[in-house]
Amino acid sequence: MSVLKNDLMPVRTANDIVVVRQHVRALAIELGFSLVDQTKMVTAASELARNTLAHGGGGTARIEVVAANARRGLKMTFEDRGKGIADLELAMRDGYSTGGGLGLGLSGTRRLMNEFELQSKPGEGTRVSATRWK
Amino acid sequence: MTPRDTSVLPSVLQKRSGELLDAWIAHQTSADGYRPDLMADAELRDQSRELLASASAAVSAGGLESPTHPSWQATRQLLGSIAESRATAGFAPTATATFVLSLKQPIFEALRKDVQNPERLADELWNATTLIDRLALQTMESTLEARERVIARQHEDMLELSTPVVKLWDGILALPMIGTLDSARTQVVMESLLQRIVETGAEVAIIDITGVPTVDTLVAQHLIKTVTAARLMGADCIISGIRPQIAATIVHLGVDLSEVATKSTLADAFRLALARTGHSLGRAPARERR
Numbered sequence: 451m452s453v454l455k456n457d458l459m460p461v462r463t464a465n466d467i468v469v470v471r472q473h474v475r476a477l478a479i480e481l482g483f484s485l486v487d488q489t490k491m492v493t494a495a496s497e498l499a500r501n502t503l504a505h506g507g508g509g510t511a512r513i514e515v516v517a518a519n520a521r522r523g524l525k526m527t528f529e530d531r532g533k534g535i536a537d538l539e540l541a542m543r544d545g546y547s548t549g550g551g552l553g554l555g556l557s558g559t560r561r562l563m564n565e566f567e568l569q570s571k572p573g574e575g576t577r578v579s580a581t582r583w584k
Numbered sequence: 585m586t587p588r589d590t591s592v593l594p595s596v597l598q599k600r601s602g603e604l605l606d607a608w609i610a611h612q613t614s615a616d617g618y619r620p621d622l623m624a625d626a627e628l629r630d631q632s633r634e635l636l637a638s639a640s641a642a643v644s645a646g647g648l649e650s651p652t653h654p655s656w657q658a659t660r661q662l663l664g665s666i667a668e669s670r671a672t673a674g675f676a677p678t679a680t681a682t683f684v685l686s687l688k689q690p691i692f693e694a695l696r697k698d699v700q701n702p703e704r705l706a707d708e709l710w711n712a713t714t715l716i717d718r719l720a721l722q723t724m725e726s727t728l729e730a731r732e733r734v735i736a737r738q739h740e741d742m743l744e745l746s747t748p749v750v751k752l753w754d755g756i757l758a759l760p761m762i763g764t765l766d767s768a769r770t771q772v773v774m775e776s777l778l779q780r781i782v783e784t785g786a787e788v789a790i791i792d793i794t795g796v797p798t799v800d801t802l803v804a805q806h807l808i809k810t811v812t813a814a815r816l817m818g819a820d821c822i823i824s825g826i827r828p829q830i831a832a833t834i835v836h837l838g839v840d841l842s843e844v845a846t847k848s849t850l851a852d853a854f855r856l857a858l859a860r861t862g863h864s865l866g867r868a869p870a871r872e873r874r
């Protein structure tokens with residue numbers, strides 16, 4: 451997989467989430483994704499960015515345009531050094547939330563994207579990345 | 585004067601990249617403008633490393649020749665995004681320029697170690713100063729642009745705050761929502777709707793989300809909560825303006841809106857509301873009546 455474009459953005463305020471979303475939408479349009487796909491990716495970015503801020507105490511978003519096997523895609527990686535997640539399987543379960551949410555952010559994002567990876571260690575932080583291919 | 589193509593700067597930047605980064609970070613974190621409250625150390629380090637690597641690559645690819653040399657393309661982009669993120673985080677424009685300028689000291693120190701001839705050193709320092717000043721100016725420009733964009737966005741957010749609850753008909757309220765919904769303001773808008781339901785004794789409230797670009801789980805939860813609260817106060821809600829791409833996304837997210845009445849347009853929702861409140865539009869087709 452090669453990286454054609456790579457932007458690192460802060461996720462520290464609610465407004466940062468808006469900025470990340472706008473950036474993802476602009477790149478998705480540039481890559482020629484359909485309106486439905488654009489919406490899916492923007493929504494996924496919104497979920498992961500909000501988790502980074504709300505559960506992870508803030509961090510960064512890395513938004514990349516990637517290429518592999520003659521396809522291009524958009525990869526988003528969210529990273530924080532917050533409290534981390536003890537039980538990854540539980541966190542991925544539909545409806546599980548420690549914050550009074552719907553508990554659909556992680557599991558929903560996995561359904562919205564083609565690739566999804568969640569890494570976390572309690573006390574060290576969390577890194578989630580998700581990719582959608584054109 | 586040292587011709588630029590024989591400058592040692594490219595090799596110094598490459599060879600001493602690790603120590604330059606450490607010295608630069610140490611410099612930044614002990615300087616006046618150090619704001620760990622605005623940016624975490626890890627992020628500061630990432631940003632510094634990326635900028636240093638990018639400038640080093642540009643210089644190696646012939647960037648000392650001219651500020652418009654194509655090798656600067658990536659650095660320019662990077663500075664743009666750094667400026668934007670710092671403006672959004674709340675750094676003053678001068679603080680962001682200082683971040684770049686503070687790279688001078690470590691680079692000067694490195695050059696002093698590597699260049700023994702004083703005249704040669706003077707030339708190299710001049711090259712380095714010109715380079716860093718140029719990067720700082722560029723950052724300043726991007727920062728000002730970024731601040732303008734931030735202000736424009738804040739303006740949009742204000743619009744959101746003033747989203748009006750309108751009385752469409754006797755017993756029917758409408759809330760046309762515009763803009764991004766995931767701030768504390770959503771709460772305010774939703775509460776103002778509930779308040780108006782109480783004041784007017786409305787039986788039906790239409791929440792129109794045509795102007796909402798993203799419906800994620802938080803927005804969905806706000807909608808569901810509002811519908812539930814309105815129901816407790818005796819009013820039915822209809823959500824209108826769910827565009828096809830948003831409907832598809834909501835389904836994949838796993839959000840269940842089956843308990844909530846939805847219509848594709850505000851006009852359709854209004855017809856349904858009229859029917860529910862026992863009114864009818866004279867020219868509405870018979871099948872729209874209940």
Ligand SMILES: Nc1ncnc2c1ncn2[C@@H]1O[C@H](COP(=O)(O)OP(=O)(O)OP(=O)(O)O)[C@@H](O)[C@H]1O
Nearest residue numbers: 501505506541547548551552553554555556576801
């Ligand atoms: N970055 C993170 N750091 C720490 N914990 C996290 C992080 N992301 C998710 N979690 C944990 O995983 C749980 C599930 O996340 P998920 O996004 O699915 O639901 P939620 O954020 O609680 O609600 P919502 O449906 O609004 O997203 C969270 O409640 C939280 O406990």
Ligand SMILES: [Mg+2]
Nearest residue numbers: 497501555556
């Ligand atoms: Mg979430």
